[in-house]
Amino acid sequence: MYIGPLPLFAWIGVVTLVLAVAQVLTGRHILKVNFRYHRVGGYLVVFLGIIHGLFGLGFLRLFQ
Numbered sequence: 001m002y003i004g005p006l007p008l009f010a011w012i013g014v015v016t017l018v019l020a021v022a023q024v025l026t027g028r029h030i031l032k033v034n035f036r037y038h039r040v041g042g043y044l045v046v047f048l049g050i051i052h053g054l055f056g057l058g059f060l061r062l063f064q
């Protein structure tokens with residue numbers, strides 16, 4: 001499924017990358033936000049990463 005120029009899994013990958021960078025910045029206290037965002041973001045980035053990988057593999061149509 002395409003959303004604009006990119007397939008859905010690629011958009012999820014972009015969000016995952018941005019979140020991963022935010023995790024490092026909040027984890028190292030470079031971005032000073034409530035630490036709750038680091039905890040929640042950590043689980044979210046793992047969840048989105050798994051979805052991204054599975055959707056990406058599906059997009060390759062390996063098993064047709």
Ligand code: HEM
Nearest residue numbers: 020023024025026027028029038039040041042043045046
């Ligand atoms: C992919 C997910 C995550 C990434 C990339 C990440 C990254 C980091 C980084 C780079 C640091 C700094 C480490 C240091 O300076 O030595 C850090 C610290 C920390 N992270 Fe995460 N983190 C993630 C998920 C989580 C989660 C899920 C939790 C808690 C449930 C968590 C709790 C903490 C704590 C307690 C610290 C120490 C903060 C402090 O020094 O005051 N992180 N994290």
